[in-house]
Amino acid sequence: MKITICGSMSFAKQMLDAKTKLEEMGHSVQIPDDTDFHISQPGFIDDLEADLAHCIEKDLMRNHMKRVAEADAILVLNYPKNGIDGYIGTSSFMEMGIAYYLKKNIFLFNPPPPMEKVRWAIEVRLTQPTVINGDLSLIN
DSSP: OOOEEEEGGHHHHHHHHHHHHHHHHTTTOOOOOOOOHHHHGGGGGGGGGHHHHHHHHHHHHHHHHHHHHHHSSEEOOOOOOTTTTTTOOOOHHHHHHHHHTOOOOOESSSSOTTTTTTTTHHHHHHTOOOOTOOOOGGGO
């Protein structure tokens, strides 16, 4: 299966790890263009102006959305972040929306947060993702 990994660039190392494991399982896997950059410079994501300029210069959003469109499925790495278990950022949610519209399989690494905790969790559930609870072998 052709899989595109999505998630906060705070999880860049986990993206690379998941890519390796999924490829060992026989999948073809795409990750964001700048994953290695974020692994080498983990604090860069917190410099909002520099991150914005970097993303525009490299056309990262469009490039990754194209990968979503070309994939059979997406895997959203939604680890805890900002005090939210199952965190999904706005870019990942947009990618989920594209995948949903294009009828791609959507896998969440962890369950989304409760709808009572964050309002956007209802929209995440509307995309009808498959929650794999950290078990990559469930992607098939």
